[in-house]
Amino acid sequence: MKEQNPLQRATASFTNIDGELLQKVSNLGPSELLFLAGYCAGLAEHSPAQLNAVVTPSAANELSKGSQLKALILYASQTGNAQEIAESLQQSLESKGCKTNLESTLDIKLARLKDYALIVVIASTHGEGEPPDDAIDFYEAVLSKKAPSLNGVKHAVLGLGDSSYEFFCQTAKDFDSALLKLGSVPLIERLDCDVDYQQEALNWTTQLVGAIADIQPPTLTSPATVENIIQFPYSKEKPFAATLLIIQKLTARGSIKDTYHLEIDLAGSGLSYGPGDALGVWADNDKALVKEILAELNIESQARVRFKDEEFSVEELLRKKLEITLLNKGLIEALATVGGSQKLLEITETYYSDYIRNHQLIDVLKLANVTLEAQQLVAMLKPLKPRLYSISSSIDENPEEVHITLNHLQDENENGIRYGQASHFLTRQLEEGDKVNVYVERNKNFKLPSSDKAIIMVGPGTGIAPFRSFLQQREAEQAKGRNWLFFGNPNFNTDFLYQTELQKHLKSGLLTQIDVAFSRDQEQKIYVQDRLRENAAQVWQWLEQGAFFYVCGDMSRMAKEVELALLQIIEQQGNNTQAQAKDYLKQLKKQARYQRDVY
Ligand SMILES: Cc1cc2nc3c(=O)[nH]c(=O)nc-3n(C[C@H](O)[C@H](O)[C@H](O)COP(=O)(O)OP(=O)(O)OC[C@H]3O[C@@H](n4cnc5c(N)ncnc54)[C@H](O)[C@@H]3O)c2cc1C
Ligand SMILES: Cc1cc2nc3c(=O)[nH]c(=O)nc-3n(C[C@H](O)[C@H](O)[C@H](O)COP(=O)(O)O)c2cc1C
Structure with a gap:
């Protein structure tokens, strides 16, 4: 018998479908028909050989676009x-x-x-x-x-x-x-x-x-909604009022950095976290700053205002619910328009990025020269956002506690000293024993690998935080994988964060190797990316043996420089072209072997 082509075979098999089946199909209602169409399309898709025999790829595409x-x-x-x-x-x-x-x-x-x-x-x-x-x-x-x-x-x-x-x-x-x-x-x-x-x-x-x-009318009906089905006991919207146990300054007198270690009690919250997760903190705005803003606008602190269907005094609202340290372009433009300030318009058009680095709402108000009602001010401001801090502890080593490592931010401009909202609240306004509203922010994309895998951690400054957690976790699990840390900060004498702990880990063998870069201890600045380059052959060897590479900390310069150094190592040590090195890095990302937590 002459062999049939795929189309002929498909047509023959279609005409062979028995009348009973066709009769049953013709009795179905529209939603049942659509369900069946989807069901058959699914079957066909799981059997590509058959599908290819009957329809061309482009026709299959049309089919999927048309029927389902x-x-x-x-x-x-x-x-x-x-x-x-x-x-x-x-x-x-x-x-x-x-x-x-x-x-x-x-x-x-x-x-x-x-x-x-x-x-x-x-x-x-x-x-x-x-x-x-x-x-x-x-x-x-x-x-x-x-x-x-x-x-x-x-x-x-x-x-x-x-x-x-x-x-x-x-x-x-x-x-x-x-x-x-x-x-x-x-x-x-x-x-x-x-x-x-x-x-x-x-x-x-x-x-x-x-x-x-x-x-496409619905085919299957199920009560599932778009809402997130995972419910944690406490969340960003419903934070836990935790007790601050310890505030400890990590940098020594004379340092240009003002870095702190905080320990927070989670007992009774049911909150848990893994290495790599962050702690969300809802901080109050500085009372003195709120008073200064209200005085600048001649607004009575007890004036009543509405926000999200609730009534507050404007002072309370500014302290707890509105953003007054971080600026945004819309706010400056709105104040420029209300007050007709050319100077403010010029800022938004020319040096906005530089300006917002060390200026806040109070500075803009001083230039705007505006009169506002309390409710008008409220309408211009964004809701307060929580600040995130990479968790620096392992819950296995510190049950019912969470630790964070943060810089107290402070900068001076022509009007005075400006402080970071949350870092100032946590380190200057809270005392040990006080309550702070927190929640856990999961980070699926910054996670330890299985315990036998080697890890390279690059975490200068507060970037050390998640790696302290990683090391504690690996110690708790008696993990066999090797651990290599690159740490950097301005000076050895004042800024070697967690020095004693790290040296203990080195001695115990938990840390296979540590390389430090204290940038200002010598005339020529040395950074973690330089240490990576100095260790290029070994870094390459670790990568080739399957190591995971992690970076945490400053996003604007450090993380970019580290990536450049890594690409260079892949290129030179692996005899790769630039394009091949880029592709190697992409594969690392795909295998979750290059992970970053940068801010
Ligand atoms: C996932 C994630 C993890 C983080 N982990 C940590 C951590 O472990 N430790 C830590 O200290 N921070 C960490 N941060 C940053 C932290 O969330 C805050 O942004 C930071 O503490 C500043 O918040 P603030 O409220 O004190 O200052 P803001 O009120 O937010 O800022 C005040 C002023 O300071 C300026 N400013 C903001 N950031 C800087 C900066 N880095 N240097 C100089 N000026 C600045 C702003 O432009 C603004 O004018 C993390 C951020 C993210 C997103
Ligand atoms: C370090 C950092 C830089 C960010 N830069 C921007 C930005 O330039 N523009 C913006 O609209 N949002 C920016 N965001 C806000 C994020 O887009 C926002 O937090 C978002 O919810 C993150 O979603 P993801 O978890 O899916 O990445 C930034 C956030 C971080 C932590």
């Missing part, structure tokens, strides 16, 4: 917020019968974008308006000429950000305009969420699920 919408949920996330939203969105869509693929921007292939009828991007912004680490390559690719046409595709973008940064939600904005340029059409409008993103993000994802249901 196939959505890509793509997240670009550094500390896990965007990832968490993406995961709950996937649960919600899947429960409504929408086929979805959830992918990190680290894993997605550019060419695969066009396989989807809908692309949902949930992206945070980091650095100074930069994409999260895992998104850098995809970000560059999607903005490049290599990006595929996305005609006929729909998209939706959710941005997570912080409006106190100059480039608010920049990554989400860039992804949105790149998708538009490639021909995709927005299904719903992009939303840029500020630090208080939970409710807004929930509303947006609910709107998106509704919009998808409009183009």
Whole structure:
């Protein structure tokens, strides 16, 4: 018999389907038919050999776009917020019968974008308006000429950000305009969420699920909602009033740094954490600063104001609920407009980034020369945001306690000394025994590997914090993996944080090696990246043997310099080209062997 081609075989098998089955199908209602269509598409997808025999890839694509919408949920996330939203969105869509693929921007292939009828991007912004680490390559690719046409595709973008940064939600904005340029059409409008993103993000994802249901009626019904299903006893919204046990200064007299070790009691909270997680702290604003702001505006401290459906005295509201140290462009522009201040407009247009580094609301008010009602002031200010501190203890070694390591921030400008909101509160306004509102912020992307793996930790300054936790954890677990620490700070005599502990770890063998860089102890500055380069052959050997590489601390200079040094080591020690070195680093990221906690 003459052999049939795949199309002929498919047609023959289709006409062989018995009449009874076709009769049953014709009796089904619309939602049952849609369910069946999705079910069959799923079966076909799990059996690619059969699918390829009947339909061409492009026809399969049309099919999935036509009968059952196939959505890509793509997240670009550094500390896990965007990832968490993406995961709950996937649960919600899947429960409504929408086929979805959830992918990190680290894993997605550019060419695969066009396989989807809908692309949902949930992206945070980091650095100074930069994409999260895992998104850098995809970000560059999607903005490049290599990006595929996305005609006929729909998209939706959710941005997570912080409006106190100059480039608010920049990554989400860039992804949105790149998708538009490639021909995709927005299904719903992009939303840029500020630090208080939970409710807004929930509303947006609910709107998106509704919009998808409009183009694809629900097939499976399940009560699952977009809401996060994991419930912790205490959270950002419902923090635990913990007791501050110990405040200990780590840097010695004469240091240019003012660094502290804090121990906080979590007893009775049920709160737990892992190495790599951060502690969220809700701090009150400085009383004197609040008084100064109200005096500048001639506002009576007990004037009543409304905020989020509640009434407060303006003084109380400014102390506990509103941001008064971190500036944002919108605030300066609003005050410039109200007071007609040319000087303020000039700041926003020319040297905004420099200005906000050491100026606060009170300084802007002094230039603005405005009169405001208490409620007008409240309307201009952002809600207070909690500050995060990398946890520097292991709960296994310190049951029911959490430790953090922080710099007290202080800077002087033409009007006086300005303090960091939370660091000043924690180190100057609280005393041992006082209460502080805290919660645990998980960081899925900064985690210890299994106990047999070697780790290289680069943590200068307060960047040492999570590595103190890592070392304690490895000690508690009697982990066999080797541990190498690079630490740096200005001077050996005053700034060797946790020196005694680290030396003890070195002696016990827990620390295989420690390399320190005290930048100001000699004429020529030496930093951790220089120590890495000096140890290039050994670093390379550790990496080739499977070591995990961690970086924590200053984002703006240190983390960038360390990455450059690492690339150079990969290039030179491994005889790689620049492109190969970049690819090696990308593979490290994919295997979670290059992790950063930078701020
Ligand atoms: C995931 C994560 C982990 C962190 N871990 C730690 C940690 O372990 N230890 C730690 O000390 N900090 C850590 N931080 C930073 C911390 O959250 C705060 O941003 C920092 O303490 C400043 O907060 P503040 O309220 O005291 O100052 P803010 O009121 O937020 O800032 C006050 C002023 O200081 C300026 N300013 C802000 N940061 C700096 C800076 N670094 N140097 C100079 N001026 C600055 C601002 O421009 C502003 O004008 C972490 C941040 C993140 C996101
Ligand atoms: C070090 C650091 C830098 C940041 N830079 C920006 C920025 O430039 N623009 C912005 O809108 N948000 C910025 N953010 C805020 C984050 O985007 C925001 O916290 C977001 O919720 C993080 O989501 P993720 O956990 O998915 O990464 C920054 C946050 C950190 C910790």
